[in-house]
Each structure stands twice: as structure tokens, then as C-alpha cells.
Amino acid sequence: MEVVHTVIAIVLVVGLIIWVKVDPVISLVIASLYLGLAAGVGFADTIAAITGGFGSIMAEVGLLIGFGVLIGALLHSLGTFRKLVAALLRVLGAKRLPYALTAALSTVFPSIYVDVQVVLAAPIARSSAPHIGPRGLAHLAGAVGTGIFAGYVFVVPGLAAVSIAGLLDVPLGTWMLYGVVLGPVTALVTTFLFGLMLRAGWWRPETDEAEDDPLGEGGPAVGTAGTGPDEDDSLSDVDVPLAVSLLPILVPLVMIAFGAFADLGGFSNSFVAFIGDANVALFVGLLGAYVLARAASGNDRTEQAIKTGFHTTGEILLITGIGGSLGAVIEATGLDATLAGLFSASEGAAVVTSILLAWVIAAVLHLAIGSVSVAAITAAGIIAPVLGSIDVAPIAVGLAIASGSMFALTVNSNFFWMFKSLLGLTTQGALKTMTTVTSMASLISLPPVLVIALLV
Template sequence: MVVLHTCVAIALVIGFIIWLRVDPVISLVLGCLYLGLASGVGFTGTLKEITGGFGEIMGKVGLLIGFGVVIGSLLHATGAFRRMVQALVSAVGARRLPYAMAGAMSTIFPSIYVDVQVVLSAPVARSAAPLLGRHGLPFLAGAIGTGIFSGYVFVVPGLAVILIAGQMNVSLGAWLVGGLCIGLATALLTTCLFGLLLRTSYWKPETDEDASEAMLETEASDAQAPPAEAGPGLLLATAPIVVPLLMIAVGAFAKLAGISNDVLSFIGNANLALFVGLLGAYLMARRQIGVERTSEALTDGFKTSGEILLITGVGGSLGAIITASGMGTELGKLFATDAGGPVLLSILLAWFIAAVLHVAIGSVSVAALTAAGIIGPVVSQLPTSPVVIGFAIASGALFAVQVNSNFFWMFKGLLGLSTKGALKTLTMVTSIAAVVSLPMVILVSWVF
């Protein structure tokens, strides 16, 4: 009965969000209440688990999310993102631009703020598209889409990475190297495969492109952003992103080398690392755009992070209710297999759960968090490392970004695509990326 009630609770959440258009936070709380009461956790116990789960996940990832989102807001306001994107064009040339953008979006750019990434990269894609011929626009659009979301789910400090790692008690240091390799390889291989697909009659500009809408959106964005020459230098612009990653990497490699002391633990702490990035972005913003505009950027970042934090915390509540309901035992039975292939089946089930949730809910981060909340309680019982299961969830959560995603419509408008064109680019490349990354996760399971 616990499994049935859990399925009903998840179906209620999905139904409220998709069909009744209820806000995700309200939908998740209603799902928590139903599951807690129906599964026998009790009235007092249900409320205790909701508040306790919220507080627990906030303690793990709250500062990381807040710092990361505000860093993105400050870098956007200073023109640092624009400087970084345009430097790619000068460095690699238009022909290699799809691969350069996919690689950069998945590794260098802070994947926490995906909306900013597409706003800044779309104008570059549109201006460079004619240099790549008839299929230039879809090729660059696909590269941007797969790069953004490969980084979002695999590469620190991507929001989905932080959510999964926090829910499953996986350190970001343990995740860092494997996630970076999978994320970059997924972005580049998916871009290559999508490029091959475009050599067929797959793309039809007359029905798949809609330039007029994108031009208006892009011009509005450009009018608000500072010109590239007024922004910070490239080295300064990338510092708030690169320095935190280096700090986390130092802690991770020290741990791998068996070196442990308070100083290294302090330097490698992800909360401190992102705060250092935030401090650097703040100081750069005050110097570049002044105190008043810096305050405006901070306010925008705080508003965005508040919304993300609330839904993240309630997602943690659902995980706590699932744990308290006894679902962990039942899921342990589901994941338990014979000796023939337990690791493979565990990875496939984790991937499948995340993929189904994403298709249904339309949010990569919510799907990743919910899947991690479902699987997290039994991860210690599984025959493979929690990091590998986390990678499998990340891979599945990539699957098919489509019309029930707000990002989908922003992507469509900024790139100048029809709805059909957005489905043939963003939905297609994220589906390919989810499938392409799965074998990589299986290979990584041999190492962890």
C-alpha cells in the first residue's frame, strides 16, 4: 500500500501542476500531506517531517543555491557573461562555434542560472548562424540547449547537481571530476550527433524558424545589458566562476590524495567557495556598474533565489515524508535484483524514474530533486556508489525538455524558432543527451 500511496501522491503533484496549473510549491505540499496521512505517518508526524525535511535540505544546499543565483545575476548585470560568450567567437571561429558553445555552457558558465545563459548566448547564435549555412541556426540552438542542461545536471555548481548531491548525501568534491567528464562528453557528443541529423531533411526553415519574435526579444535584452567593451576583462569576468571551482577541486583532490586538515577542508568547502565567488562578483559589479545598479542586481538575484529555495525546501519535505512512510523498504525491494546485474538495473531504474518525472513535471530541477528524494532513502542498500546513482538521476532528468517548461518558451523566442522548431532542437538534443550520457554513467560505475 505504501508504494500505491506514493504513486498516487506523485500523480497528484504532477496532475496539479500540469492539468490544473497549480503552483509547484502548493502541489508538493498537498502531495506531502496526502502521502503522510495515507501511509500512516500520522497528523503530527506528517507536519514534523514536512518541516524537518525542509530544514534539512536547506541546511545542505540553501546557501549554495542562494550564492550561485546571485553570482549569476551580478555577472549578467556587469556584462561579464557577454564578454565570455563573445570571446568564444574570436577564439574558435564560427565553424567550430557549436562545439565551443556546447563545451563552454556545460563547463565554464555557471549553470545555476540557465535563463541568463540562453539570453546571452542566443544573440551570438543568431548572428553567427548565417556563417554556418542553411542549418546554422538549429545547429547552434541545439548546441546551446545541450550545453546548458548537460552542465545543469552534471557539472558543479549546476543547480540540479547541488539538489541531487544534497538529497543523497554526496559531497560535491566526490561528484566534481566524474560529473565534469560526463557533462562535457555528453555536450560534445550530443552536438556531433545532432549535427549529423541536420544533414538529412530533418530541418525545414520555412516551418521551423520564426525570426520576428526572436528579434524583438533579443533587442530588448541587448538594450538592457551593458555593451561588451564596457564590461570587465575576460580574466576578471571569469574569476567569480573559476575561483570557486578551483577551491572545490583543491579540497577534492586533497581528499583523494589522503591529505586532510582543517585548512584544506575550509578552502574546499562548497559554501565558502561560492561565497568567495559571490564576493568577487559583488566587488567587480560595484566597480563596473556602481552601487545602485549592483543593488538592483542583488535584489533580482535574491528574488529568484527565494523562489528556487522555497520549491527546493518543499521538495526536501517530500523526500522526508517518503522516508517516514516506509517507502524506503519497498524501494529497496524494487532495486534488489539477482546477482546477474544488480548495478545495471539500479542505474536503469534511477534513470527511468528521473526521466518519467521530468517528462511529466516539466522541470529538470524538480524532477531531479523528486527522484533523489525517492531513491535517497534506499541508496545505502544499493550495490553501487551513491555518486553513480546520482549521475543516473542526472542523466534521466535531462530527458525531453518540452512544452511544459518555461525555459522551452524562452528558448523558442530568443532563438527565433517556431514551436515545432523548438521541439526539433531543444527537446531533441536533451533527449539525445539523456540517452548518450546513460552508457557513460554505466562506465563510471566500474570506477566508483
């Protein structure tokens, strides 16, 4: 019966979020309470599982998420990301911009929240589109969409990537070694194939592009995550060289990578493990971003950026922690023993089945809920309790969840409507770009994940 109750709990989460419009945090807590009580975990043990699961995931990723969001908020106040995209345009030219933009969004930009990424990238995409041709806006919009979410789910410190790794107990350095390749490769291949679709007649500017200019007044304010609701992006560029302002991102990544390679190479020690620890590395990045912001833009503006970052961090940490709570309750029901029976076939088939199951769970959750992060966190919480019962590397399962959680971002997502407005698309145009490229990226990334699962 625990399987039935788990399915009911998941449907309950989806129904509350989609149809009753209940906040995801409240929905996840209600579902966790239902599952624990209905499956016979008991009153006291259900509460213990919810609080214990929350505390466990916070110990894993709480500081990582907080430091990463604060770095992003500080660098946004310096205009770092706007400068980076503008530099790519100058150096590479408009024709190569879709590939440069999707590569940058999927590698460097995951340190900042997704709605801020699209606010920063949209003006560049719109202003560059006429130089590419009649399909320029569509190609750049697709590049923006696939780059943002390939980075978000695969590349550290993207929120979904960090959250999945924490819930599945995958070392962040290990995740980074795989994700930093899979993320940008997925984004670039998707952007290329999407360009072929456009040349084959997929796009009709007269029906897919809106006539109004959403950025005509200088662009809308950023939404709930990343910058303050009234911040003026025209004031974001301050006098810090781009190479210097990128250091708070690049230095932590180098530190984490060094620690991972040292561990793989067998020359790690306590000091190397310390500097390669993701918490230490991101804190070093935060210190660097804070010093740069104080020196370049002054104390008041720096404190405003920090304040905005703390506001965003609270929302993210709560939903991430409650996702861990649901996973803990599922574990308390004994579902792992039941689901382990699904993998009783031959070893190779069990691996493939496990990866496909993880992908499908995440994809279905995303289709139903409309949030990549909630789908990824919920899927990881569901699957984490059974990892010990199946012969599949946790990193492969995590990458499968990441891949599935991208599938078909569509009209039930707030980001979809933000993307549509900022890029100047009709609803049909947004479906032809955002929904199409996220579906493509999800499917394109699945075969490499299957290969990883069979090899590691």
C-alpha cells in the first residue's frame, strides 16, 4: 500500500499546486503528512521524518545555495553578466551569438537565478536578432532557453544541480566533473538542431513574434528572485573589468575541480580536501564578490544586493528543505524495499530501467507542476530512499533526474510567461521556442546519461 499512498501523495502535491494554486512548500508539507499518516509511519515518526529530512538536506546544501545566490546577487549589482554577453557579441559577431550565448548561460551563468538570467540575456537577444536574419529572434530565444536550463540542472552551482546532488548524496566535485561537460554539450547540440528546425520552416515571424516591444521602456523589473523588485538595471554597470568580476565564479570552480581531481588522482590530503570543499570554495567566491562590490559600488548598493540575495535564499532553502522532508517520509514508509523489486532483471536491464524510471518521474512531475526546481527536488526526494537497493551509480541517477526535470517547460510555469514577454514572442512563439528546446534538451541529454550509467 505504500506505493499507492506515495502515488496519491505525489498527485496531491501536483493537484494542490496546479489546480488549487497552493504554494509548493505548503503542498509538499501536506503531502508529507498525508503519506506518513496514511502509510502507517505514525504521528511522532512522521514529524520526525519531516524535520529530520529538512535538517539533513540543509546540512548538505544549505550553505551552498545561500553562498551561490549571494554571489549572483552581488555580481549582478556589478553588471558582470551583462558585460559578459555584450563582450561575446563584440568578439564573436551576431552569427555565432546563439552558440556563444547558450554556452555562456550553461557554464558561467548558473550561479545566478534563472529569471535574472533571462532579464539580462533578453535585451541582447532582441537587439542582436535583426543582424542574424528573419529567424534570428527565434534562434536566440531557443539558445537562451536551453542554455539557462541546461546549466540550471547540470552545472554547479545551478540550483537544481546542487539540490539533486545533495538529496542523492553525490559529492559536488563528482557532479561537476560530469555536469560541466553534459550541460554545455546538451545546450550546444540542442541550439544547433533547433536552428535546423527553424531553417525547415518551424518559425513564422508574423504569428510567432509579438508586435510590441517589451523592452521599450528599458526592460521590466526583475521578479521574485535575483534582484530587487525596483532595481534599475541601467545602473548595473560599474567600473570593474570583466575578467576581474568573473573571478568570484571562476575561483570557486577551480578550487572544487582541484579537490575532485586530487581525490581521483590519489594525492589529496586534509588541506587539499579543505580548499576543495564546495562550502569553502563558494565562501571564498562570496568574499571576493563582496570585496569587489564594496570597492566598486559602495556600501549602500552592496548591502541592497546582499539583502535581495537573502530574500531569494530564504525562498529557495525552504522549498529545497521540504523536498528533503518528503524524501525522508518516503524512506520511512519502507518504499525502498518495494521499489527494489522493479530492478530484479539482469544487471544491464536494471541499469537502463532505473535511469528511464528516474527520467520519467522527473519529466512527469515537471509537466504537472511547471517548476524545474520543484520537479527535480521532488523526484530526487522520491528516488533517494531506493538508491541503496539498486546497482546504479547515484551520479547517473541524479543526471537522469536533471535531464527529465527539463522536459517541456510550458504554460504552467511562471518563467514561460516571463520569457514570452521579455523576448517579444506570442504564446505560440514561446511554445515553439521554450517548450520545444527544453523538450529537445531533455531528450538529447538522456542517451549520454544512459552511457554514463552503464560505464560508472
